[in-house]
Amino acid sequence: MNGRSLKIKKGRVGRVGAIAECTFLESVRDRTLSVPVLLAGLMIGGALFTRTLSLGQQAKLLQDFGLAGICFFSDVLVILAVTATLARGVDRGTVFPILTRPVPRGELILGKYGGVLAVVVLNIVAVLAGLHVALFLIGAGGSSGILWAAALSVVEVAVVGSLAVLFSVTCSPVVAMVFAGLMMFIGHATADVRELAARIGEPWAQTIGELFYYTLPNLEIFDVRAAAVHGYPIDSGYLIWAFLYGILYAAVVLWVAIWIFGRRDLA
Amino acid sequence: MDAIRTENLSKRYQGLRTVAHALSGLDLEVSPGEIFGYLGPNGAGKTTTLKLLMGLTLPSSGGAWLFGRPVGDPRARQGAGFMPEHPSAPGHLTCEELLTLCGRLSGLSRSGATRRAKHLLERTGLEEAARKRMHCLSKGMLQWLGLAQALVGEPQVLILDEPMSGLDPVGRRRMRDIILEERARGTTVFFSSHILADVEMICDRVGILLRGTLVQCGQLSRILNRRREGAEIRVTNLPPDVAERIVRMGAGIRRFGEETLIELQDGDGIDRVLQWTADAGARVQAVVPHRESLEEFFLEQVRCRTPEPAGFEGSGETGETSGARAMAATVLEPRERTESRESSARRSSR
Numbered sequence: 001m002n003g004r005s006l007k008i009k010k011g012r013v014g015r016v017g018a019i020a021e022c023t024f025l026e027s028v029r030d031r032t033l034s035v036p037v038l039l040a041g042l043m044i045g046g047a048l049f050t051r052t053l054s055l056g057q058q059a060k061l062l063q064d065f066g067l068a069g070i071c072f073f074s075d076v077l078v079i080l081a082v083t084a085t086l087a088r089g090v091d092r093g094t095v096f097p098i099l100t101r102p103v104p105r106g107e108l109i110l111g112k113y114g115g116v117l118a119v120v121v122l123n124i125v126a127v128l129a130g131l132h133v134a135l136f137l138i139g140a141g142g143s144s145g146i147l148w149a150a151a152l153s154v155v156e157v158a159v160v161g162s163l164a165v166l167f168s169v170t171c172s173p174v175v176a177m178v179f180a181g182l183m184m185f186i187g188h189a190t191a192d193v194r195e196l197a198a199r200i201g202e203p204w205a206q207t208i209g210e211l212f213y214y215t216l217p218n219l220e221i222f223d224v225r226a227a228a229v230h231g232y233p234i235d236s237g238y239l240i241w242a243f244l245y246g247i248l249y250a251a252v253v254l255w256v257a258i259w260i261f262g263r264r265d266l267a
Numbered sequence: 268m269d270a271i272r273t274e275n276l277s278k279r280y281q282g283l284r285t286v287a288h289a290l291s292g293l294d295l296e297v298s299p300g301e302i303f304g305y306l307g308p309n310g311a312g313k314t315t316t317l318k319l320l321m322g323l324t325l326p327s328s329g330g331a332w333l334f335g336r337p338v339g340d341p342r343a344r345q346g347a348g349f350m351p352e353h354p355s356a357p358g359h360l361t362c363e364e365l366l367t368l369c370g371r372l373s374g375l376s377r378s379g380a381t382r383r384a385k386h387l388l389e390r391t392g393l394e395e396a397a398r399k400r401m402h403c404l405s406k407g408m409l410q411w412l413g414l415a416q417a418l419v420g421e422p423q424v425l426i427l428d429e430p431m432s433g434l435d436p437v438g439r440r441r442m443r444d445i446i447l448e449e450r451a452r453g454t455t456v457f458f459s460s461h462i463l464a465d466v467e468m469i470c471d472r473v474g475i476l477l478r479g480t481l482v483q484c485g486q487l488s489r490i491l492n493r494r495r496e497g498a499e500i501r502v503t504n505l506p507p508d509v510a511e512r513i514v515r516m517g518a519g520i521r522r523f524g525e526e527t528l529i530e531l532q533d534g535d536g537i538d539r540v541l542q543w544t545a546d547a548g549a550r551v552q553a554v555v556p557h558r559e560s561l562e563e564f565f566l567e568q569v570r571c572r573t574p575e576p577a578g579f580e581g582s583g584e585t586g587e588t589s590g591a592r593a594m595a596a597t598v599l600e601p602r603e604r605t606e607s608r609e610s611s612a613r614r615s616s617r
Binding site: 093104 | 314318321322323324325341342343344345347348349351353354355356357358359360364365368369371372373374400416420
């Protein structure tokens with residue numbers, strides 16, 4: 001190869017896709033990230049041996065455990081994967097081969113986020129398949145409710161992942177992991193915090209409660225496990241609203257992360 | 268259009284109570300196709316400059332351009348290749364995967380990037396390590412991989428931070444050859460280095476940075492004093508009376524068995540000494556004229572501009588000299604000093 005003879009293909013999508021592909025490979029090869037998946041599998045496997053404890057509700061128990069495992073361990077996985085690839089990447093300079101190309105910093109964020117999300121979705125699909133195999137073994141079947149519950153778990157993962165990205169571009173890897181983990185727990189309690197603030201009765205408490213409710217992610221809205229396990233119908237309007245909320249929330253958080261990252265010294 | 272241009276480029280780091288000026292008012296132009304050596308002691312601001320040029324660090328004031336594009340524009344990096352001082356990459360990717368990724372991000376198609384990756388792995392001697400993951404590579408291999416990823420996009424300007432660092436002499440020779448090959452292709456090369464011998468061998472121009480300020484910049488042949496300052500003459504079978512005559516004229520003599528080393532401080536005495544040795548039937552083995560080396564020039568710059576450290580005592584040296592010596596000592600390893608003198612001598616004798 002000599003001279004300036006290389007044909008250059010332009011494309012933001014191509015660059016983001018290339019970064020996402022390599023992030024996917026990195027995450028899949030990182031054995032520490034398989035731990036949450038294994039734990040989710042253990043949860044489901046453990047539930048198989050609860051026939052005597054389940055009082056004839058083994059299928060419901062399995063579905064509940066399975067969906068809870070998918071939700072919780074997927075959140076943990078996305079936090080670990082994002083901080084490993086992004087926070088640690090910035091800290092150790094392993095993102096420099098990317099950032100010294102004609103790649104805007106925002107595309108790095110989107111590519112890393114997309115790659116991690118792909119890994120987590122793959123893991124959710126794998127665990128879901130394992131859950132269905134377990135249900136089949138005990139003579140029970142799956143339902144559309146389980147699939148919708150898993151789908152909303154994916155949206156929850158997208159939201160938690162976006163928060164992990166935000167903390168990864170602003171903090172050290174460990175701090176990012178801790179903050180993202182805290183948000184994961186707080187996100188399931190925002191409605192309770194709002195209600196508690198309302199019960200205090202003071203205007204300042206109500207203001208703080210409202211502020212928390214509308215700025216912190218409300219992850220409870222993605223939890224339809226109870227309806228799925230008990231076979232109650234899930235309103236399609238609710239599903240659409242939950243999806244839109246999650247996608248919009250993640251998009252806004254990612255936009256803020258990209259804005260901050262673009263103004264940061266990386267070295 | 269300059270390949271690299273900076274105007275009043277500055278970088279300050281604000282602490283709680285202090286401000287550190289990593290770079291102050293850098294005005295620099297690097298022409299297309301030249302090799303520019305960027306020198307300075309540790310902490311002078313060389314790496315800061317390179318990272319500002321690549322957009323990894325944001326300037327506090329001033330500006331920088333790569334082929335006319337401001338460095339803040341990602342498109343400025345389309346024609347640039349950067350090799351950091353400590354190359355690193357995601358640990359679970361293989362060498363080939365990393366280079367393919369870099370190629371795709373530089374705008375190549377997947378197949379084009381794969382071909383380019385294979386070509387560069389061969390060029391940098393890493394073809395055996397193509398499928399090795401990053402965390403299995405040695406420091407030297409990482410250095411070569413760092414160069415390979417800088418070359419992926421066939422850059423018009425190569426920006427290298429200490430490219431010789433961690434390489435053995437064979438590796439350093441190979442690195443110099445690659446830099447010269449790139450220059451022959453029309454690539455501009457801008458690199459920082461502590462190894463002055465390598466800089467003196469291949470650079471067209473050098474710049475010396477001290478405490479964030481560019482103190483010298485220009486062509487090597489102009490900034491170095493090229494007057495013959497002295498010489499070393501190695502002879503065998505030199506009669507004692509001739510040796511005495513040489514000593515009386517002010518030269519130094521050292522004997523190593525049958526060989527005698529004559530050290531002349533004044534270049535004008537060379538012809539006389541050669542005449543005497545020829546008349547006496549002694550055999551001249553080598554004549555090595557001494558010219559001011561880049562190392563000597565660099566040390567002089569550091570000495571002149573180093574302030575006296577507070578509270579320094581004991582050696583009898585002035586604070587300025589001892590401070591400069593300490594600063595300069597961080598620049599060169601002892602064997603590099605010897606090597607630079609030897610290579611300077613070899614070059615002068617050609």
